[in-house]
Amino acid sequence: MxxxxxxxxxxxxxxxxxxxxxxxxxxxxxxxxxxxxxxxxxxxxxxxxxxxxxxxxxxxxxxxxxxxxxxxxxxxKVPGEHGDATRAAGGPLGAKAFSRRRYVLTCLALAALERAESQVTLGWLVDRILAFSADPELVAAGVEFTLDSREERADLVAVARLLMATGVLTRVAGDEQAFVNRSGDALYDVDRRVLAVLLVARRGPSTVSTRDFAERLRAITEDVVPDTEDGRNRAIRHALTRRLLDDPVLYYADLTEEERAYLTSQRTHLLRRLTEATGLVPEVRAEGIALLDPTGETTDLGMPEEGTDGHAALLLAEYLAAALRERPGEPVAVSDLREHVARLARRHRTHWRKTATEPGAERELTEQSLRRLEALGLVRRDGDAVLPLPALARFAYAEPNIVGETTA
Incomplete structure (x- = not known):
């Protein structure tokens, strides 16, 4: 027994x-x-x-x-803070980040699809968007869309591909590029179940009267918090958890005094609950906390990566980590970074793509690398200045430790 x-x-x-x-x-x-x-x-x-x-x-x-x-x-998901500009549609490293016009077109496309049949063509969708874009309020806000230029047609294709990536649309026949070239059209199935759950908001955007962007964003995402100690603590815990789960690094310097106090007293319990449920591994340092994923299943962007762009980003991270060690708290000029990348391109010309050494190529390589580093919470940009952040120290080379004596 x-x-x-x-x-x-x-x-x-x-x-x-x-x-x-x-x-x-x-x-x-x-x-x-x-x-x-x-x-x-x-x-x-x-x-x-x-x-x-x-x-x-x-x-x-x-x-x-x-x-x-x-x-x-x-x-x-509601973000822990709304100031992160690295989560643009299409990804932080896209060749062309979504512009204001593309976001407006996406909203107009979704409005059109709410009234659509189960199948639509790109041409039909464009006609509806053109009709909606003539709204006086959009015109007054400076939003114009005429479909006269190839760039505007390319914007529509980007919107259609975003909707396909999210599952709202599924291509049945045709091709978006043919639409750009004015030589054809594309046919899609519309998934209304995906369409219905796409918007994430605590209240409908149309119910918000203020025109200030930051206030509108806060209004549609803010939680109703009871004015009690338990309610305030729960709101702080949610804000910290969102940033730990959704952001690459949580820096103590970015927290309010109340958030730092709560995290100091509850860090052990908070991290235990999160790691037990996710399998993520906490890395706790003097400057902040990162939850690392050994499986890579939650990672949409990482370092290092292969290829010219990935190698350039890794070497630029090393350069900035050295600057952080030598001059902590001091920003580095973008012009200095471009010069360094140009030197790197010449040094690694046999391994990098051939165009990397062409005049001006260092500008795009530097920009691509900085977008990656910023999205990973490793640097912060302010105009033409780049501030290395503490987590970047993991990419610094340690000073050599020579054991024993050498002879001439």
């Missing part, structure tokens, strides 16, 4: 470990892809299987709601 009981206990332990690991993978999947569809079958199945637990955990720890139905799972 004892052997049977021991075997049963071992089986329960195995099943519990399997369940906990599945939940960690589901959490990591949602952190990487807050909008999941059945097109990602492995991750989606895990989220569906553990939906109740995930819904309760995200709500308790981060104040984020999780919607799961049919073939769609939507984690309504």
């Amino acid at each position: 004892r052997d049977a009981a021991d075997g049963h206990d071992q089986l329960v332990d195995v099943l519990d470990r399997q369940r906990d690991e599945e939940r960690r993978r589901a959490v990591r999947a949602l952190l990487r892809h807050p909008l999941l569809t059945s097109a990602e079958p492995e991750a989606f199945v895990l989220v569906r299987r553990h939906a109740a637990w995930l819904r309760e955990w995200f709500a308790r720890e981060a104040g984020w709601s999780l919607h799961v139905e049919g073939s769609v799972a939507r984690l309504r």
Whole structure:
């Protein structure tokens, strides 16, 4: 009887470990892809299987709601702070970040799709966008869209591809580039389930009267917090958790006095809950905290990476780390970084792409590298000045430690 009981206990332990690991993978999947569809079958199945637990955990720890139905799972992530400009549509390293016009076109496209049939063409979508863009309020705000230029048609293609990437549209036939060249069109299926859960807001943007952008953003995302000590502590915990889960680094210097005090007293408990549920590994330093992912499942951007751009970013990080060590707190001029990248291109010309040594190529290489470093929380930019941040020290080479004596 004892052997049977021991075997049963071992089986329960195995099943519990399997369940906990599945939940960690589901959490990591949602952190990487807050909008999941059945097109990602492995991750989606895990989220569906553990939906109740995930819904309760995200709500308790981060104040984020999780919607799961049919073939769609939507984690309504609200950022810990709104000043991060590195999360543009298309990714921080895109050849052309989404402009104000592209974002406006995206909103107009979504409005048009709300009234669309189950299939639409790109041409039909463009016609509706053109009609909507004639709204007097948009015109008064300086938004113009005529489709006369190739650049404007390219903007529409970028919007269509963003909607395909999110799962709102699925291409059935045709090609977007043909539309840009005025030689064809594209046909799409519209997924209304994805369309319905795309917007993440605490209140409808149309209900906000202020025209100030920062105030509008705060109004549609702010949480209603009870004016009690427990309510205030919960709001602080949610804000810290959001930044730990969503940002590459949480710097103490960026926190309010209340947030620093809460983190000082609750850090051990907070990190234990987060790491147990996610499988992430905490790295706690004097300047801040980072949750590292040894699996890489939550990482959408990292270092180092292969190729000319990745190597340039790594070497520029090393250069800035040395500047941080020698002159802590002092910014580095972008012009100095461009000169350094130009020297690097000449030094590594046999390994880097051929165009890297062409006149002016250092400007784009430097800009690409800085976008990566800024998105990773390693530098902060202010105009033509770049401030190396403490986490960049991990890319500094240590001074050599010579053991023993040498002879001439």
